[in-house]
Amino acid sequence: MAIRIVTDSTSDLPADLARQLDISIVASNVVIDDVNYRDGIDLTPDDFYRRLTSGGNLPTTSQPSVGAFQTAYQELLEQGHEIVSIHVSGKLSGTVNSATQAKAALGDDVPIEVIDSGLASSALGLVAVAAAQRAQEAASGREVAEPVRANLGLTTTFFSLDTLEYLQKGGRIGKAQAFVGSLLSVKPILTLLDGEVSPLERPRNHERAMRRLVELARERAPLQQLGVVYSTEADWAADLRHRLSELLPEEQIITSRFGPALGTYVGPKALGIALTSAR
Amino acid sequence: MMKVLHGDELAQALTAGFRCLERYRDPINALNVYPVPDGDTGTNMLLTMSAGVAKCAQSAGATAGQVAALVADGAFWEARGNSGVILSQFFKGIAQGLEGKEVCAGADLAQAFRAATQAAYRAVGNPVEGTMLTVIRCVAEALESRVAQDGAGDDLLALWELAFEASKEALDSTPSLLPKLQEAGVVDAGGMGIVVILGGAYHHLNGQDAAQIDLELNTAAGQIDPAQLASVSVESDFLDSSTELEWGYCTQFLIQGEGLDLEQVREDLGQQAESLVIVGDDRVIRVHVHVEDPGAALSYGVARGELSQIKIDNMTMQNQDWATGHQERGAPKSGIALVAVAPGDGLAQLFRDSGCAAVVSGGQTMNPSVAQLLNAAESSGGREVILLPNNKNVAITATQAAERENAAQNLYVIQSRTVSQGVAAALAFNAQVSAAQNLQAMADALTAVVSIEITRSIRDTTLEGIAVAEGDYMGLVEGDLAVVKDTPEEALLSALAGVGLTDDHIVTLYRGADASQEQAEALSRRIEAQAPGVQIDLIYGGQPHYPYFASVE
Numbered sequence: 132m133a134i135r136i137v138t139d140s141t142s143d144l145p146a147d148l149a150r151q152l153d154i155s156i157v158a159s160n161v162v163i164d165d166v167n168y169r170d171g172i173d174l175t176p177d178d179f180y181r182r183l184t185s186g187g188n189l190p191t192t193s194q195p196s197v198g199a200f201q202t203a204y205q206e207l208l209e210q211g212h213e214i215v216s217i218h219v220s221g222k223l224s225g226t227v228n229s230a231t232q233a234k235a236a237l238g239d240d241v242p243i244e245v246i247d248s249g250l251a252s253s254a255l256g257l258v259a260v261a262a263a264q265r266a267q268e269a270a271s272g273r274e275v276a277e278p279v280r281a282n283l284g285l286t287t288t289f290f291s292l293d294t295l296e297y298l299q300k301g302g303r304i305g306k307a308q309a310f311v312g313s314l315l316s317v318k319p320i321l322t323l324l325d326g327e328v329s330p331l332e333r334p335r336n337h338e339r340a341m342r343r344l345v346e347l348a349r350e351r352a353p354l355q356q357l358g359v360v361y362s363t364e365a366d367w368a369a370d371l372r373h374r375l376s377e378l379l380p381e382e383q384i385i386t387s388r389f390g391p392a393l394g395t396y397v398g399p400k401a402l403g404i405a406l407t408s409a410r
Numbered sequence: 411m412m413k414v415l416h417g418d419e420l421a422q423a424l425t426a427g428f429r430c431l432e433r434y435r436d437p438i439n440a441l442n443v444y445p446v447p448d449g450d451t452g453t454n455m456l457l458t459m460s461a462g463v464a465k466c467a468q469s470a471g472a473t474a475g476q477v478a479a480l481v482a483d484g485a486f487w488e489a490r491g492n493s494g495v496i497l498s499q500f501f502k503g504i505a506q507g508l509e510g511k512e513v514c515a516g517a518d519l520a521q522a523f524r525a526a527t528q529a530a531y532r533a534v535g536n537p538v539e540g541t542m543l544t545v546i547r548c549v550a551e552a553l554e555s556r557v558a559q560d561g562a563g564d565d566l567l568a569l570w571e572l573a574f575e576a577s578k579e580a581l582d583s584t585p586s587l588l589p590k591l592q593e594a595g596v597v598d599a600g601g602m603g604i605v606v607i608l609g610g611a612y613h614h615l616n617g618q619d620a621a622q623i624d625l626e627l628n629t630a631a632g633q634i635d636p637a638q639l640a641s642v643s644v645e646s647d648f649l650d651s652s653t654e655l656e657w658g659y660c661t662q663f664l665i666q667g668e669g670l671d672l673e674q675v676r677e678d679l680g681q682q683a684e685s686l687v688i689v690g691d692d693r694v695i696r697v698h699v700h701v702e703d704p705g706a707a708l709s710y711g712v713a714r715g716e717l718s719q720i721k722i723d724n725m726t727m728q729n730q731d732w733a734t735g736h737q738e739r740g741a742p743k744s745g746i747a748l749v750a751v752a753p754g755d756g757l758a759q760l761f762r763d764s765g766c767a768a769v770v771s772g773g774q775t776m777n778p779s780v781a782q783l784l785n786a787a788e789s790s791g792g793r794e795v796i797l798l799p800n801n802k803n804v805a806i807t808a809t810q811a812a813e814r815e816n817a818a819q820n821l822y823v824i825q826s827r828t829v830s831q832g833v834a835a836a837l838a839f840n841a842q843v844s845a846a847q848n849l850q851a852m853a854d855a856l857t858a859v860v861s862i863e864i865t866r867s868i869r870d871t872t873l874e875g876i877a878v879a880e881g882d883y884m885g886l887v888e889g890d891l892a893v894v895k896d897t898p899e900e901a902l903l904s905a906l907a908g909v910g911l912t913d914d915h916i917v918t919l920y921r922g923a924d925a926s927q928e929q930a931e932a933l934s935r936r937i938e939a940q941a942p943g944v945q946i947d948l949i950y951g952g953q954p955h956y957p958y959f960a961s962v963e
Contacts, residue, residue: 315760315763315833315949317837339916
């Protein structure tokens with residue numbers, strides 16, 4: 132018997148890392164031209180971004196079904212594990228609802244802790260990784276869930292977009308609407324605030340945005356965890372990771388890729404960081 | 411002997427001063443130190459004073475204190491430009507000095523000028539001698555010392571004569587106190603405005619017609635020829651008709667075109683309008699008229715050029731505004747909003763695009779008033795408003811707007827002195843964070859840009875040791891003259907070379923109304939050749955008189 136972590140595919144965790152830490156990932160759904168794909172299973176990121184930028188219908192995403200969660204939970208419960216299930220912000224997605232309903236369907240006393248992280252993408256990934264590391268030494272799901280909940284405020288994320296076009300088209304622009312201006316070629320930096328996308332700053336080009344991301348990380352040092360996340364430009368991510376190595380050894384910085392769930396909104400050439408400050 | 415001034419007499423004296431200012435407006439406008447198309451001092455002072463003087467005409471039987479308060483209140487809201495703001499504070503001080511006074515005796519006058527001096531000096535962050543401040547102070551000192559003599563303050567006419575003479579003497583001293591006046595060969599324009607107002611008032615009290623007198627004033631370069639003065643006072647109707655202020659619509663607009671005939675426009679519109687204030691040149695004319703049918707005035711304007719900055723107010727409503735003491739009205743405010751002043755349609759669009767809830771047209775040649783800034787702030791809907799003046803002549807007006815009393819909105823001013831600074835500050839604005847955080851971020855952002863402005867000299871002069879000929883293009887870096895060239899493009903390239911571009915820089919080029927897209931694109935390529943790798947963003951600004959603004963960050 133052990134404590135196992137479940138998250139959803141919007142955590143954008145690299146598959147190797149998830150396997151290594153026994154993290155189960157429940158896939159979101161991506162619909163392109165009426166065909167349903169399971170995020171990360173039926174659809175590779177390269178395929179996805181090619182479709183996104185080809186000018187056809189915008190892909191739409193939907194939360195994992197209650198059934199998908201039930202299946203994942205049941206398998207782990209049958210192996211005798213307790214579950215801590217950590218998910219994308221309830222203000223961005225209904226994933227937490229699916230998870231909660233799945234838990235309820237399995238009975239009153241099932242040992243499952245469902246957590247709304249208020250985060251997304253690699254920031255959610257960092258929380259799942261920290262939880263998995265804690266789970267290796269914990270005696271109960273609660274022993275993992277309580278510190279995870281208490282420390283959510285230490286994890287945050289900043290991402291720079293090439294364009295707000297996708298966020299706007301996808302209907303998720305929210306408070307970043309004010310940054311939509313297009314006369315100057317700004318590369319807006321957004322963050323997640325209270326579980327929602329919130330505008331932060333408007334650097335004038337990619338290089339300024341990159342420098343600002345490093346500064347934002349530096350302002351929050353010392354750090355426990357650090358991640359870099361990109362949509363299409365792997366070399367930008369490598370460059371950023373290298374620049375961030377002053378804050379944590381480069382091999383500890385987790386590089387991940389915006390999957391379709393977020394990729395639909397951040398679009399190509401997006402680049403971000405996720406970090407967890409030391410207490 | 412005139413021992414006291416009654417309220418009506420004070421109102422008439424100030425009105426005469428205003429009429430005199432109206433006659434001397436052009437010579438005062440011509441006293442600019444910088445040979446750039448500028449917010450004209452004479453026009454700014456005249457417009458600042460106009461509303462208060464008009465109210466005086468409607469206040470027969472008011473006390474001296476009430477008259478002074480009316481003039482001060484009108485000037486506060488209509489203040490524009492540095493000289494206008496200082497003048498409004500001057501009147502505020504006069505009103506404080508005469509507060510509660512039925513009549514104005516000699517000692518009261520001296521006390522009022524003392525209060526006016528203090529208020530005027532406080533109006534500017536860094537008082538400079540050799541300006542209108544000096545003129546105001548010297549008058550106060552002369553009056554105080556005369557009144558201190560036993561019985562010498564009993565003759566009001568003699569005191570006004572003393573005030574006028576002291577102001578003239580102080581005006582003559584301004585070039586020796588302020589080297590840049592000496593270099594330009596002029597006396598201080600705002601100072602001359604004060605002299606002219608006092609001169610008009612004195613001559614009126616002495617039984618002369620303010621519309622006829624020659625004040626015999628020196629500009630330092632020579633005496634003003636009375637023939638230069640406006641022979642027909644176009645605004646004289648303004649005062650005669652001011653009892654009819656509640657009638658019709660206050661209609662304001664800007665005509666832009668080629669070969670405009672200012673005198674003709676004045677004459678034509680004069681036939682259908684009251685309260686004319688029509689100023690400008692052959693390319694831009696600002697019209698302010700009170701008409702029964704604003705449509706006819708607009709049709710007249712549109713037949714002569716492009717119209718912009720159209721503003722039509724119902725005078726009855728405006729009078730209600732006055733009656734309620736300019737109390738804030740409208741829907742409850744919420745959130746934090748950004749308001750900018752922009753001197754061109756492209757720049758107005760850019761500021762709106764960058765998150766400004768309201769944009770006021772105006773800038774170097776078109777200084778908006780306190781009331782115009784406050785109207786925009788109100789229309790923004792913000793409970794807290796951050797104002798970007800984007801011009802050094804507008805910054806002080808914005809500061810005065812922020813200091814008004816009994817306001818439902820908190821108004822903050824970012825001291826952006828150029829459009830480039832304003833854009834950088836606007837990009838740092840984030841409606842999601844507090845006003846204090848925004849003010850800090852925006853103030854930081856504007857220090858990160860270097861502002862370049864290219865404009866054409868309107869006369870021969872020497873500035874900071876550089877000889878400038880009429881028609882030369884001047885490159886101003888951070889507001890100071892840096893280069894003089896034959897073309898706007900050469901001036902900009904030279905100014906950029908002085909700043910020292912590297913491939914790490916971003917240059918934003920704002921093309922003015924006088925520069926074509928082709929010229930600007932060719933210029934961009936030359937900048938690129940000069941500094942390979944530099945990012946150049948070309949934006950249509952549409953600003954008049956400045957072919958290019960540029961920022962380097």
